[in-house]
Amino acid sequence: MEGDAWDQWVDAWIKLRFGDSPANTFDRYRRSWVKLEKWLSDIQVTRPAQLTYQLCQGYVGWRAQHGGKKNTAIGELKFLGQIMDEAIKRGYCATNPARKMGLRKTAPPDKAEWQENEIKLVMETLEREMFGSWLHVTFLMGLYQAARLRQCAVPLDRIDFERGVITYPADVVKGGKAFAQPIVPQLRERLLSIVNERRRRGERFLCTIPERPSIEWRVFLDSLGLRHVSHHGLRVTFITRACRARVPENQVMRFVSHSSTAVHRIYQKLSVGDIAEMLSLVPLPDAPHEGHARTLPSGATF
Incomplete structure (x- = not known):
């Protein structure tokens, strides 16, 4: 019993x-x-x-x-x-002391966008020292496909190079909802070489994710002196670059499988300079300049 x-x-x-x-x-x-x-x-x-x-x-x-x-x-x-x-x-106890404890979570720090020199350093290190490893695969998938860590353990038979599509099953997607996305052209050849090697070894998945992938990524990045970026920041980087390139928001949301506009916009790390670039696109009349200078009336107050 x-x-x-x-x-x-x-x-x-x-x-x-x-x-x-x-x-x-x-x-x-x-x-x-x-x-x-x-x-x-x-x-x-x-x-x-x-x-x-x-x-x-x-x-x-x-x-x-x-x-x-x-x-x-x-x-x-x-x-x-x-x-x-x-x-x-089940009748094992009368009260629940763990319910509604009133503990508040600390707001997580913003995920920083990766810069070109950081991408280059990690890319070269992984290509040279850890080709085809889960770190290498998740880096490429994060950078080019904006994939989350556990999403990268996609079955090889869901990667269709003829159609140029990756179909993620529900069990690897946050929220448990399957979706598909096109393979980014810049990734295709490298992804194909990794998939072919995995198939040659008899593997069924693109990579095997360890128990604590975020912590292992943290250790790897710290070893390179990159303490302010994270794997999830690669997703931020893709979304931010797409926004700067003026890719329609609904298309980017579809690509990264974001259903909420509010959540999606959290990922857009645009600087003041990025925003300033759009000012030339807004049709506004010129304000009066020096040639139209006027003297304020005496005693005027505002």
Whole structure:
């Protein structure tokens, strides 16, 4: 008979509840539970009824000591709240101390646009030292296709070079909605060589994403002295360059699979100089200049 101890029911519940979700969603919840389970073991809480609000308050600090940032910890606590809701339904506890804790996430820093010298440095390093690796593949896909990290694990049979189209299945797309995009011409030949090599090795996917890809990207970029850019910044770079080139917004949104205009515009990192370039396109009359100078009437106030 199933007991109320965490190790007797939570794993099965996660599989039942999220097993049919996109793979990245299921994996995210599984990773969250691994961290939560370690914390619960450390504080010797073996079943839901033992958990208290005071103990939950200590999770952010514990997570920081184990390499997790505040926002990550808050997200994991919210998942713990879902687990505790299930525990209440099963009669394992009466209250949920992890629900509505009032913790506020820190606003994430803006993702910086990559500059040409940064792109060149990373491109040359990966081509020379890590050709065909997941870092190399995700860099190319981020730069040319504006792809998110986990989106790059696309099945090889979804890359159609005859039609020039990549079709991303729902389980690799954020939000779980499949979409297709054209292959950027500048990427085609390099992508074809990587795909052919992967097929020769008997691989099924364009790359295999590790468990913590963002952290591994951070370590790689830091090793090159590029501490202010990130992989997601490649997506920002594509969208910003498309905006500068005056590509219609709806076409760019379709290409990167953005359904929200508000979200899409967050990615546009236009400078004052970029905006100034559009002024020549706006039809406005000239304001009076020195040849039309006038003297203000005496005593005039504004």
